[in-house]
Amino acid sequence: MQEKEMQTKPVLQVKGLKKYFEKKSMRGRVISSLKAVDDISFDVYPGESFGIVGESGCGKSTTAMMLSGLYSLTDGTITFNGVDISDFSNKAVKEERKKIQMVFQDPAASLNPRMKVRATLMEPFVIQGIKVDESKIDELLEIVGLSAAYKDRYPHELSGGQKQRIGVARALAMDPQVIILDEPTSALDVNVQAQIINLLEQIKEQKNLSYVLISHDLSVVKTVCRRVAVMYLGKIVEQGPVDEIFAAPKHPYTKALFSNIPVLDDEKREKIILEGDVPSPSKIPSGCRFHPRCWKAQEICKNEQPQMRDTGNGCCAACHFVEE
Amino acid sequence: MEGQNTTQELTVQQAPAQTKSKNTVWRQLRKNKLSFFGLLVIVFFLLLAVFGPWIAPYPEDAGSNTKIEERLQSPSTEHWFGTDDMGRDIFSRVVIGTRVSLLVGVVAIFITMCIGIPLGAIAGYYGGKLDECVMRITDVFLAFPYLILAMAIAVILKPGLYSAMVAISLTWWPYYTRLVRGQALSLRNQSFVHAAKMMGAKNSHIIFRHILPNCIGPIIVNASLDMGLIILATASLGFIGVGAQPPMAEWGLMISTGREFFMTAPWMTFFPGLAIFLTVLGFNLLGDGLRDILDPQSRPR
Amino acid sequence: MEQLLQVENLKTYFKLIDGTVKAVDGVSFSVNHGEALGIAGETGSGKSVTVKSIMRNMPSYAEITADKLTLEGIDLLKLSNKELQDIWGKKIAMIFQNPTSFINPLFTIEKQMTDVICFHEKIKKAEAVKIARNMLVLVGMPDPDAVLKSYPFQLSGGMIQRIMIALSLSCNPSLLIADEPTTALDVTIQAQIIKLLGDIKTHTSGLILITHNLAIITEICDKVAIMYAGKMMEWGGVNQVMKEPAHPYTQGLLAAIPRLSNESKKLEFIPGNIPSTVDPPKGCRFSPRCPYAKPVCTQEEPPMVEIAPSHFVACHCAGEGGCR
Numbered sequence: 002m003q004e005k006e007m008q009t010k011p012v013l014q015v016k017g018l019k020k021y022f023e024k025k026s027m028r029g030r031v032i033s034s035l036k037a038v039d040d041i042s043f044d045v046y047p048g049e050s051f052g053i054v055g056e057s058g059c060g061k062s063t064t065a066m067m068l069s070g071l072y073s074l075t076d077g078t079i080t081f082n083g084v085d086i087s088d089f090s091n092k093a094v095k096e097e098r099k100k101i102q103m104v105f106q107d108p109a110a111s112l113n114p115r116m117k118v119r120a121t122l123m124e125p126f127v128i129q130g131i132k133v134d135e136s137k138i139d140e141l142l143e144i145v146g147l148s149a150a151y152k153d154r155y156p157h158e159l160s161g162g163q164k165q166r167i168g169v170a171r172a173l174a175m176d177p178q179v180i181i182l183d184e185p186t187s188a189l190d191v192n193v194q195a196q197i198i199n200l201l202e203q204i205k206e207q208k209n210l211s212y213v214l215i216s217h218d219l220s221v222v223k224t225v226c227r228r229v230a231v232m233y234l235g236k237i238v239e240q241g242p243v244d245e246i247f248a249a250p251k252h253p254y255t256k257a258l259f260s261n262i263p264v265l266d267d268e269k270r271e272k273i274i275l276e277g278d279v280p281s282p283s284k285i286p287s288g289c290r291f292h293p294r295c296w297k298a299q300e301i302c303k304n305e306q307p308q309m310r311d312t313g314n315g316c317c318a319a320c321h322f323v324e325e
Numbered sequence: 326m327e328g329q330n331t332t333q334e335l336t337v338q339q340a341p342a343q344t345k346s347k348n349t350v351w352r353q354l355r356k357n358k359l360s361f362f363g364l365l366v367i368v369f370f371l372l373l374a375v376f377g378p379w380i381a382p383y384p385e386d387a388g389s390n391t392k393i394e395e396r397l398q399s400p401s402t403e404h405w406f407g408t409d410d411m412g413r414d415i416f417s418r419v420v421i422g423t424r425v426s427l428l429v430g431v432v433a434i435f436i437t438m439c440i441g442i443p444l445g446a447i448a449g450y451y452g453g454k455l456d457e458c459v460m461r462i463t464d465v466f467l468a469f470p471y472l473i474l475a476m477a478i479a480v481i482l483k484p485g486l487y488s489a490m491v492a493i494s495l496t497w498w499p500y501y502t503r504l505v506r507g508q509a510l511s512l513r514n515q516s517f518v519h520a521a522k523m524m525g526a527k528n529s530h531i532i533f534r535h536i537l538p539n540c541i542g543p544i545i546v547n548a549s550l551d552m553g554l555i556i557l558a559t560a561s562l563g564f565i566g567v568g569a570q571p572p573m574a575e576w577g578l579m580i581s582t583g584r585e586f587f588m589t590a591p592w593m594t595f596f597p598g599l600a601i602f603l604t605v606l607g608f609n610l611l612g613d614g615l616r617d618i619l620d621p622q623s624r625p626r
Numbered sequence: 627m628e629q630l631l632q633v634e635n636l637k638t639y640f641k642l643i644d645g646t647v648k649a650v651d652g653v654s655f656s657v658n659h660g661e662a663l664g665i666a667g668e669t670g671s672g673k674s675v676t677v678k679s680i681m682r683n684m685p686s687y688a689e690i691t692a693d694k695l696t697l698e699g700i701d702l703l704k705l706s707n708k709e710l711q712d713i714w715g716k717k718i719a720m721i722f723q724n725p726t727s728f729i730n731p732l733f734t735i736e737k738q739m740t741d742v743i744c745f746h747e748k749i750k751k752a753e754a755v756k757i758a759r760n761m762l763v764l765v766g767m768p769d770p771d772a773v774l775k776s777y778p779f780q781l782s783g784g785m786i787q788r789i790m791i792a793l794s795l796s797c798n799p800s801l802l803i804a805d806e807p808t809t810a811l812d813v814t815i816q817a818q819i820i821k822l823l824g825d826i827k828t829h830t831s832g833l834i835l836i837t838h839n840l841a842i843i844t845e846i847c848d849k850v851a852i853m854y855a856g857k858m859m860e861w862g863g864v865n866q867v868m869k870e871p872a873h874p875y876t877q878g879l880l881a882a883i884p885r886l887s888n889e890s891k892k893l894e895f896i897p898g899n900i901p902s903t904v905d906p907p908k909g910c911r912f913s914p915r916c917p918y919a920k921p922v923c924t925q926e927e928p929p930m931v932e933i934a935p936s937h938f939v940a941c942h943c944a945g946e947g948g949c950r
Binding site for chain 1: 400515516517519520521522523524527530534535538540541545559
């Protein structure tokens, strides 16, 4: 099953993606550069959920903004259904991009407070110039598990979970192939989170969607995704099938990160407490970006950037000592 | 419990009966006694403005009517507010002057908004160089005290009520540009604007559907506070002589002519002054109350 | 064991124009010397209001009543505002979710820490600096002297949370209350703080930890209290409650948490939404959402019963072997 899926073409292909935020002087010289995302590559296959995890400042949200076309790329390519969509000033690319939609982190900010649910869900059709009647709105609401009576509500009359459902419905209205989920449940309670996760799973199966899930919550990623990339300071440090990586993380950062999640399970992993904080993306350490916090760090880590290496079972990690 | 795997089917959430929103702007305004008083004052002056010529006992005194035999009479049952140096009834002139002041306020605010809001929305939404340009222009206007700038413009335009109106509008718009720009700047990074962009929405659609509707609250608040200030500014221009010209019944002008007779006939300055004071107070009280209701972030906790 | 804090039938009502919000409605629990209690619940369950009521740190329109509210034998309800100031910081200390907003950005850490210590301990500044430094060492700050001289903006969120913990411990409080201390922090930093809280448990007589994350409670606490809509649903030892949850709400909540060991892509959840605390459901407040609700549940409020030694449950089924 897994092999068969791999043989199909990826729906979304990201190669060498970079985003530098540069502050320029009046003469156009670069004063300071912030490498938010620095050369990352991954593929997303049809019907798959791909997770990107990491701590704040690792570049996962910037990646989401670039995939959704809200940020321009500094370098690299994004290929969607075999078409290069990196340059979105192109009109044809703009059309193609509509098949990538997004569900946002803060449900309160993702809906216009002055628009009723009806107007919010009607908007995608209005923008595209498609005439639809009320029944389409009812249908969308039903898919996300809300009754048609919610049409006449304003966002402030809805709970956080309901707002997030409307956000999902709005994304679905564009009939997308890929939905980017940017921390869709981090503002919600556990119980509501469970409802939204189940809903997303059900919709994915119904509509054969692909998800790119951005999250800092590893247990959510584990539940939703099939493959995952772990990011640290703008780079992917480890990538592969979720089950493999969770069972045996190879990169020291992944190991530490996974051991740090508070879990309810009986078998508790031994905690690896990392020293210090995540460095600022404007002051990236030399060599391996993780070396100042790594307990395995040696001389080579300070000087040389480790390359991605295959670690078997479809996983790869970027560490000099990954074989050990 | 894991073994059972009793996954619940997704159930459709039924909407509970919609509770009537109890906190409408009107209800909240009613609760705020001071603002409600302000509203009453404004309604009172609005009625005066509309029905002025019928309320005023001597409507003919609005113009250059002269009754030398009745000049400078103190307030009496016949002339409630007394008479001026031309023998005109001050009560009638104050009542009829209401229309002038309120009209100037409304028109000036309208012109101000027509210039200020689109500029602010465009500057805030597009950002970058365009924003820089617009903001530097507003800086130039804001660098002068508004009254001095308005005076200069009014003089260039030939003193008169209409040029006072235009002068005030031309000095006032930067405040609205700044206000709307600030709002637009924060709104353009909201997720719902991102969502609209991803659907392929045009910039004009985003500005009209998402940016401007969310600026309305602060704009209304500012407009109601500014109404008072603009009425005051019109009166000031009239007082200096670059606004309304005699014999028009305009409050500022009436105070100006009453200045000479301040020691002998203080009612000539007092009653128009009281009218200005009350309208400005009314608009300020209402504006403060509206700010609490429509723009809760700015309320001090 | 000696009881440090005793709370019996605590009620906090907010009288508003549109009705009375019963944010906390008859909550009873106790904290023994040397014990850590975790209070868990969803948004709006009243967990934060409970501890704020204990501290009597509430706006004037809040009405706090209790049959008993004592800390080390002191009746907290009878204290004047002046006496409360002596209690705060010295007997009860609190740390918050967003530490940066509780620290003044204009002064150095040393100034802020010594001010508090001097105020409570009535000692000279030089001694206070010594205490402050010791406290920073205690919370594992790598370079305490440099930290004392720095301003808040020079420090990261994780470090400021450490400083807040150090500050709250500096006057040897009997009770430390931590309100969502790690929610705003990254996973690796959260792990550092959780470990720290576990370590410092021995330095205070008692700890109350409020969180929506049950997993964190299992890591630090001895006892756990589950709140729902202003009421205590279940209360007991962490292991008992987590392993054999007796209340249907606790069971549902635990099932909704995504687990790393879970193979399924679906999560269980409790249907429906949290009821309003203005007009709560009659009888058991959980009854409208409870899968085991009986007629009696919608009529009568269930009493707290002890189903096992120091394991209390407020459920009608609890006495009959529980709801399974």
